[in-house]
Amino acid sequence: MAKSAYQNRIELVQGTLDMLVLKTLQWGEQHGYGISQAIRVSSNEVLQVETGSLYPALHRLERAGWVSAEWKKSDANQRAKFYKITMLGKKHLANDYERWGKMVATIEAIMSAKESAL
Amino acid sequence: MSWLQRLFARRRMERDLDKEIQFHVDSQVSDKVQSGISEIEARRLTRLEFGGTEKIKEDCRQSRGTMWLETLLQDVRYGVRQLRKSPGFTSIAILSLTLGIGANTAIFTLVNALLLRPLPVEKPSELFLFGDGQAQGSTSSIPEESTRLFSYPFFHDLRQKATSFSGIAAVDSSQSATKASIGGGAYQTAHVNLVSGSYFSVLGVPAFLGRTIGESDDGADGSGPVAVASYSWFQRQFNGDPSALGKTIRIQSHDYTLVGVARPGFYGYTVGQSTDLWIPLSMEKAFSRPGSDGLGSKFFQSLYLIGRLKPGVTATRASAETNVLFHQILRSYLGPQPSRQHLDELAHASVELNPGGRGVSFLRYAFSVPLKILMAIVAVVLLIACANIANMLLARGVARTREVAMRIALGASRSRIVLQLLTESLLLAFLGAVAGVALAWKASAVLLSMATPGPNPIPLNLTPDLPVLGFTLAATMITALLFGLLPAFRAAGLEFVPALKDGRGSSSSSTRGALARSLIVGQIALSVILLVVAGLFVRSLINLSNIETGFDKQNVLIFSLDSSTANLPHGTSDEIRSVQLQEQIEDRVQDIPGVKADGFAFFTFNQGGWTDQVLFQGIPRTQSNDGQVLFNITGKGYFSTMGIQLVEGRLFTAQDTQTSNKVAIINETMARRFFPNGSPIGHRFGIGETPDHPGEKEVIGVVKDAKYGSLTEDKLMAAYFPCTQNPGFYGNFAVRYVPGENQQEIISRTRRAIAEVNPNILVNNVDSLEEQVYGSIATQSLVARLSSFFGVIAVFLGCIGIYGLLSYSVARRTSEFGVRLALGARSHMLLWMILRECLLLLVLGLALGVPVALSSTRILKSQLYELSPLDPTAIAIAIAAVSVMTIAAAWLPARRATKIDPMQALRAE
Incomplete structure (x- = not known):
């Protein structure tokens, strides 16, 4: 089945997809396929964004006003829908990133604690 | 973008979504081709990695916003198409909903107008x-x-x-x-x-x-x-x-x-x-x-x-x-x-x-209990209609298994399927409700006039107002959920892979069967309850109409006269002139060919009365005679007109004038209570607890008892006084005619005779005594008729359900019956096999319904006349009627099974 191809990859942690998408868009506007490729490449092929989650997420972000969209010609000279992060989206990303950092630190603190300290 | 714009931009957004996904697929394929995979293989792999594009699109639509209106319109359009595809189902469903919701709305309109609605006043x-x-x-x-x-x-x-x-x-x-x-x-x-x-x-x-x-x-x-x-x-x-x-x-x-x-x-x-x-x-x-x-x-x-x-x-x-x-x-x-x-x-x-x-x-006083009973009855009818439609929807659900499985495979979510099916149910319910409100508008006025017969309709505003429409809306929504929810869940919840494979939904048919059967058991139970109630009301009505009135109600007309414009002397010593006027009318009408007798009266049947106590001279007050006596003031011919027989003494004659000895005629009950051992003739009494004129009236005659105010009243003491000695114009004029005489002719001749005596005396209306008697039990009659009508409807709906279920199962088992016949089964054995299934449902339904009926009819006790709420006849009739109808409904499909040609059935497989 299709799933077996991703055995070595990590499934995305719930709620982090929005953050990754917004981060990717900070480098510049991009279409859906480009975003998924970018995440895959910049994670050294570890993270695979499923299209089934990516597109609903993009539409959700668009509705929330964190990204805006425009139809443009792609590199391959095809018309594609390009997404761009908005001011609101940047603020949201900063927020998300901060929360993420705190969570990672907290989890790390718990996981690395010595037995005696518990 | 507002939802309105979004609605109009829908097509464009759908196109965009298609293009966006297509672009992704194309890019992925071309990347794969560049890395050296053949194009065919690249497409295959991409499709595999991608999963269902419809599912993705559906998720996108959802995350774009709930788009409820868009979805709703889509579902409604789809629903209309589905309903139009099966006009038979649609029309039966709408008809039973029209009847069910219409009946509920009609009764509620009356409940609202009489019991709930405040007057149009301030606060x-x-x-x-x-x-x-x-x-x-x-x-x-x-x-x-x-x-x-x-x-x-x-x-x-x-x-x-x-x-x-x-x-x-x-x-x-x-x-x-x-x-x-x-x-x-x-x-x-x-x-x-x-x-x-x-x-x-x-x-x-x-x-x-x-x-x-x-x-x-x-x-x-x-x-x-x-x-x-x-x-x-x-x-x-x-x-x-x-x-x-x-x-x-x-x-x-x-x-x-x-x-x-x-x-x-x-x-x-x-x-x-x-x-x-x-x-x-x-x-x-x-x-x-x-x-x-x-x-x-x-x-x-x-x-x-x-x-x-x-x-x-x-x-x-x-x-x-x-x-x-x-x-x-x-x-x-x-x-x-x-x-x-x-x-x-x-x-x-x-x-x-x-x-x-x-x-x-x-009306509120008289109708509040009957209206509540009727409200309960129509609610049960609606419940039965719901069960019926639910059953039909279950059957449709099986037929639509492929359709639903296809939509799920294409990526529709379960909730989407359930919502769509519920939209279809709501659509049905609303169509039924619209027709029902139209029906109720007319029906509630008809019901009111049936309950209160008479020449003048009761002025009651029965136009559907906000509370009525609100009630109907709520009833409609509840109805739709009742009959739609279960079949929708069932349809959406089935495993779609096997369903797609065999297309008949065999995996769910047995549970569907159990559900359908329990719905039918419920219908039978409810029908038998309704029929028991109807039977009780009808039997009580029969008892009521068999009550001995004490007068002969046939061939008597009651004219209601109005002398207020005739300028008659009231409250003066000249008042006797109005009595003379009455006597002239009595004499003239007596001469009309075909008239047997006539006479004026203060009251005839069911018109209210004048009551007080009396005190006989020399008779002590006892427990039995210490009560109110009903008085009436009548002309000489009143007793023969009403057919009230004289038992003892004499009736009023021309000798009883204004100046002669004051006389009275009393009924047997009054005679018995005051004179248990002797004759009252010649004794004198006065009116009042402590009479102003003691011993004013002399008893000259005793007549048979009669019913005065209502059919169900106990024996009352009654006394009659002659018009001549109690002057005043009394507006009720009773005329008895020869049986078979043309009633209209008598009416017009009597009108003419009255006009000849004094053109200013107006005839307000003419009623027959029989109508007056039936009018007094109009409410009971209406309740009996309506409960019977709804009982019959309930049984009929139940029969449709049983017929449908068995027809379906016979059709499905055609090949099985063919094999059985080919192997030598006799047709009566097949018949029994199918009927047995229906008998089981019947017995279960009765076992459920009869005890409920027995324990709940007690609340009807006050509405039943001389009838036990556990009347065995009514219960037996209800059971028999439901049984016969159920078996008849099962008989038709069962017969069809026995007519199966084994060869054809086997080939069909």
């Missing part, structure tokens, strides 16, 4: 009625219990002293159907009500035109010859022309100036009686009413009082204050040295304050 919740309003007319006895009617002096005294109310209004408890003429035109019937000057201001009913009656109109006797018209009367008579104000209206023999028109929609304080004209109570003397003693009298109690509570005052406080004042004021009316007995009576008297925002209504 109805502040209004309180003194007493319960369940009396009409007048009484002169000293209050000794919960008081319902009040005198005009009491009204004035209470108003001055009470502090809990911002205002108190008085209105005559009985409205008079009398004659009025506009600007000298012909007399027409008008309903006139006497009201206090505070009436309109306390109720908070403004004038639509001109002014309402005010305090200045309700001063000294005769000080306010003004009238206020109801809006509908004003429209009828003047077509809404404002120049009508200031016109002179002659009511009876007195002139009034029309000063205003009340707000539209206000028909007076009594629901179910609509007032045409209001006149001030100060005009009471100029306005002749039967039994009127004049409002000045402190114990002539004929008014309803309505108070408006001051803000912040509780009903409890107002009630306490009212009762204190009530005793104070009445005590002062008894004079300086009241009798011990009067004081004693007064000590037991009280005034109960009741919420008065809904007005008073006798």
Whole structure:
């Protein structure tokens, strides 16, 4: 089945997809396929964004006003829908990133604690 | 983007979504091709990695916003297409919903109009009625219990002293159907009500035109010859022309100036009686009413009082204050040295304050229990209709398994499928509701006229209003959920892979069968309950119509005459002239060929009455004779007209004149209670607890007992006095004709004879005595007819369900039956095999329904006449009817199974 191809990859942690998408868009506007490729490449092929989650997420972000969209010609000279992060989206990303950092630190603190300290 | 724009941009967004996904697929494929994979293989891999594009698109649509309206419109369009595909199912479903929702709406319209709706007055919740309003007319006895009617002096005294109310209004408890003429035109019937000057201001009913009656109109006797018209009367008579104000209206023999028109929609304080004209109570003397003693009298109690509570005052406080004042004021009316007995009576008297925002209504009193019963019955009918439609939907669900599985495979979510199926159910329910409301609009008026037969329809506004429409909307939604929810879940919840493979949904058919069967068991149970109820009402009605009335109701016409425009002398010594007029009418009508007998009477059957106690000279009061006696005043021919037989003594004759010895005829019950061992003839009695004229009346005859007020009354003591000795014009004229005579001919000849005697005496209406008797049990008759009708509908719906279920199972098992027949099974064995299934359902249904019926019919006890709520006949008939109909419904598909040709059935497989 299709799933077996991703055995070595990590499934995305719930709620982090929005953050990754917004981060990717900070480098510049991009279409859906480009975003998924970018995440895959910049994670050294570890993270695979499923299209089934990516597109609903993009539409959700668009509705929330964190990204805006425009139809443009792609590199391959095809018309594609390009997404761009908005001011609101940047603020949201900063927020998300901060929360993420705190969570990672907290989890790390718990996981690395010595037995005696518990 | 607003949802409206989004709706219009829908097509474009769908296209964009397609393109966006397509771009992704194309890019992925071309990347794969670049890395050296063949294009075909690249496409295959991409499709695999991608999963269902429809699912992705659906998720995108959802995350873009709920888009409920878009989805709804889509579902409705799809639903309409689906419903049109199966017109048979759709029409049966809509028809049963129309009937079910329509019946519920119709009954609720009546419930709302009679029991719930407040009057169109200001802040109805502040209004309180003194007493319960369940009396009409007048009484002169000293209050000794919960008081319902009040005198005009009491009204004035209470108003001055009470502090809990911002205002108190008085209105005559009985409205008079009398004659009025506009600007000298012909007399027409008008309903006139006497009201206090505070009436309109306390109720908070403004004038639509001109002014309402005010305090200045309700001063000294005769000080306010003004009238206020109801809006509908004003429209009828003047077509809404404002120049009508200031016109002179002659009511009876007195002139009034029309000063205003009340707000539209206000028909007076009594629901179910609509007032045409209001006149001030100060005009009471100029306005002749039967039994009127004049409002000045402190114990002539004929008014309803309505108070408006001051803000912040509780009903409890107002009630306490009212009762204190009530005793104070009445005590002062008894004079300086009241009798011990009067004081004693007064000590037991009280005034109960009741919420008065809904007005008073006798229909409310008479119909509240029957209406509640009918409401329950129609609710059960709707429930049965729901079960039926649910069953049909389950069957459709099986037929649509492929469709649903296909949509799920294409990426539709379960919730989406359920919502779509529910939309279809809602669509059905709404179509049924629209037709149902239209049906109810007409039906509720028909029901009302069936319940209250008579020449004049009850004026009750039955146009569907907001509460009725709200009720229908709620009923519709609940109905749709009831019949749609289960089949929708079932349809969406099935495993779609096997369903796609075999296309018939075999995996779910057995659970569907169990569900369908339990629905049918429920239907049978509910039908048998309804039929038991219907049977009880019908049997009770039969008992009622078999009651011996004591008079011969056949071939008698009752003419209701109005002498108010004839200017007859009332309350003067010349009053005997009106009796002479009556005698002339009696004589003339007697001469009409075909007329056997005729006579005037104060009352005929079911028209109210005049009661008091009597005291016989030399006879002590005992437990048995210490009660109210019903009095009637009749012409000489009354007894032979009614067919009331003489037992002893003689009837009234021409010798009983105004100046001769005062005589009375009494009934057997009265004779027995006062003279258990001897004859009452020649004994004398007086009227009243302590008669003003002791021994005034001499008993000259004893007649058989009869029913006077209602068929169900106990034996009453009754006494008759001759018209000549109790002058006054009594409006009921009874005429007995020879059986087989043309009734219309008798009516027109009698009308002519009356007009010849005095053209100013008007015939209000003509009724047959038989109609009067049936009219008195019209409510019971209506309930019996309606419950039977709904019982039959319930059974019929149940039969459709059973027929459908068995037809379906026979069709599915065609090949099995073919094999059985080929192997030598006899057709009657097959028949039994199928019928057995239905008998099981029947037995289960009865086992469920009969005990419920047995334990719940007790609440009907007060509505049944001389019939046990556990009447075995009614129960047996109900069981038999349900059984026969169920088996008949099963017989048709079972017969079809036996007609299967084995060869054809096997080939079909």
